[in-house]
Each structure stands twice: as C-alpha cells, then as structure tokens.
Amino acid sequence: MNVSPGNLVITDKExxxxxxxxxxxxxxxxxxxKRSLVVGRLSKRMRQLKISSFTQYHSLITEEGNSIExxxxxxxxxxxxxxxxxxxxxxxxxxTEVLDNYGAGTNFKAWSAASSTGEEAYSLAMVLAEKLxxxxxxxxxxxxxxxxxxxxxxxxxxxxxxxxxIPRAYLREYCxxxxxxxxxxxxxxxxxxxxxxxxxxxxxxxxxxxxxNFDIVFLxxxxxxxxxxxxxxxxxxxxxxxxxxxxxxxxxxxxxxxxSDRFKIVKPSICQRIK
Ligand SMILES: C[S@@+](CC[C@H](N)C(=O)[O-])C[C@H]1O[C@@H](n2cnc3c(N)ncnc32)[C@H](O)[C@@H]1O
Numbered sequence: 001m002n003v004s005p006g007n008l009v010i011t012d013k014e015x016x017x018x019x020x021x022x023x024x025x026x027x028x029x030x031x032x033x034k035r036s037l038v039v040g041r042l043s044k045r046m047r048q049l050k051i052s053s054f055t056q057y058h059s060l061i062t063e064e065g066n067s068i069e070x071x072x073x074x075x076x077x078x079x080x081x082x083x084x085x086x087x088x089x090x091x092x093x094x095x096t097e098v099l100d101n102y103g104a105g106t107n108f109k110a111w112s113a114a115s116s117t118g119e120e121a122y123s124l125a126m127v128l129a130e131k132l133x134x135x136x137x138x139x140x141x142x143x144x145x146x147x148x149x150x151x152x153x154x155x156x157x158x159x160x161x162x163x164x165x166i167p168r169a170y171l172r173e174y175c176x177x178x179x180x181x182x183x184x185x186x187x188x189x190x191x192x193x194x195x196x197x198x199x200x201x202x203x204x205x206x207x208x209x210x211x212x213n214f215d216i217v218f219l220x221x222x223x224x225x226x227x228x229x230x231x232x233x234x235x236x237x238x239x240x241x242x243x244x245x246x247x248x249x250x251x252x253x254x255x256x257x258x259x260s261d262r263f264k265i266v267k268p269s270i271c272q273r274i275k
Contacts, residue, residue: 110124216242224251239273
C-alpha cells in the first residue's frame with residue numbers, strides 16, 4: 001500500500017527503511033499505523049530540499065558525515081507532547097512522601113530522562129525549590145534525543161497559556177511574565193533555572209558518567225515507544241543509576257510488569273528501587 005499526502009508517496013519498502021533507521025538510532029518502534037505520520041512529518045523537509053523520493057531522502061540522511069540531516073529526521077519523528085505538572089499526583093507524592101526525608105542543604109539529584117521541551121524538569125524544580133530551598137545544592141538533569149526540544153527547554157520561554165497548569169504560588173515565585181518582544185510569553189526565573197541543565201542524549205545509547213546516583217528519575221511517557229527488550233534493558237540500566245530506596249516515576253499508561261523486578265510499586269506508576 002502507498003500513502004500519499006499531497007504528491008509525496010511512500011512505498012512499503014521505503015517505510016521499512018525509516019522504521020529500521022529510527023529503531024537503530026533511537027530504539028523507537030514505529031507501528032505501520034504511523035505511515036502517514038512519517039510522510040507528513042518528513043515531506044515538508046523533503047520539499048525544502050527538492051527531494052521527491054523517500055529512498056533518495058533516506059540515502060541522504062544515512063550518508064556518512066550527514067549527521068545534521070539525520071538529527072533533523074530524529075527531531076521530526078519523535079512525539080514531544082508535555083505540559084507543566086502533568087500527572088500531578090507524582091508531584092504531590094514527591095512533596096508529601098519523599099522530600100520531607102531530605103533536609104535543606106542536601107544534594108538531591110533528579111533526572112527528567114525524556115524531558116521534551118522542559119516543562120517536566122521545571123515543574124520538578126518548583127517543588128524542589130519550595131521544599132529544599134533555593135540555596136540548597138539540588139540539581140536536575142533533563143535529557144532528550146530531539147535537539148529542537150532540548151534547545152527550547154534550555155530557553156525556558158513558554159506561551160503564557162501554558163502557565164495555567166502551574167499552581168499560582170509557584171507562578172508568582174518562579175515565573176516571569178514576558179514584556180515587549182516577549183509579551184504573551186512566560187519565562188522561567190533564573191533562580192530555579194540555574195539548578196537545571198539540559199543535554200541531548202539517546203537514552204538507548206551510551207551514557208556519560210554524570211548520569212549517576214539519582215534520588216529520583218522521571219521516565220514518563222517514553223517507554224510506550226519502545227519494544228519489550230528495549231524497555232527491559234533501559235529500566236535495568238536506570239535502576240543502576242538510582243540510589244537504593246530512590247524512586248522511578250513512569251507514565252500512567254506504562255508498567256514495569258514483565259520488565260523489571262528491581263522496583264517495588266508503591267503507588268500506580270511510582271516505583272521504589274529495592275534491588
Ligand atoms: C511524549 S514526550 C514525554 C515528555 C515528558 N516526559 C512527559 O511525560 O510529559 C516523549 C519524549 O521522549 C523523547 N524520546 C523518544 N525516544 C528517545 C530516546 N531514544 N532517547 C531520549 N529521548 C527520547 C522524545 O523526543 C519526546 O520528547
């Protein structure tokens with residue numbers, strides 16, 4: 001079957017080329033139902049490059065030394081939906097069950113392992129700032145495979161409408177309303193931004209040494225894109241990087257059943273490292 005929005009057509013063979021590529025480079029499994037998504041997202045770029053065949057575009061991005069175009073393809077094919085205080089029970093749990101055990105001044109370390117445009121990491125930062133204080137040396141690492149979202153996360157500038165999800169007290173304390181050229185926007189205040197760093201990282205690839213010794217890891221709404229073997233390897237690797245007794249937060253539609261026995265499920269989607 002061929003799929004064609006506008007005048008670009010992808011054959012089965014071509015779809016499989018992109019399917020293998022994104023699996024190899026990101027561990028993402030593309031179901032056949034994603035054919036029109038692939039065509040829709042890649043065709044704009046192909047038109048810019050005046051390329052009319054997916055085989056030709058695939059050759060271009062897999063050419064040695066064309067890592068920029070390959071990164072573009074990864075950016076186009078990842079789904080980055082996120083928002084502030086998504087799944088707010090996780091943040092409540094953190095406030096009421098986790099952070100009370102840490103005094104101000106502790107070096108609390110958190111990882112937002114699929115941080116997308118940064119809302120998850122900044123939501124965490126607001127909670128940590130409230131509970132541990134701004135002068136404590138807590139840190140948050142945000143990582144994602146999509147370079148476009150990592151750059152947006154670093155900026156910390158969002159349409160004002162997104163601020164509706166942020167509790168009012170946090171909004172007043174940690175967010176600045178844009179003026180002039182930034183009117184209609186909201187900027188995350190440097191006083192929490194300075195505790196956070198964002199990096200480009202394929203979570204299914206090699207990890208730098210600073211990925212280590214976390215008190216909590218948020219791995220939310222990313223495992224849905226991976227097959228069972230990829231999930232098993234990933235969760236095992238992550239378990240090694242969480243302190244014993246630390247927590248892993250996963251998305252509400254995700255599970256560790258059949259994936260790992262190194263965590264105790266303390267609440268739905270909240271898991272504590274026991275092994
Ligand atoms: C749906 S968003 C989830 C964002 C956030 N964790 C949340 O729950 O709101 C999934 C993110 O996973 C990222 N992603 C997908 N595959 C990845 C990989 N192999 N390594 C790192 N990030 C990946 C995507 O780029 C996307 O930003």
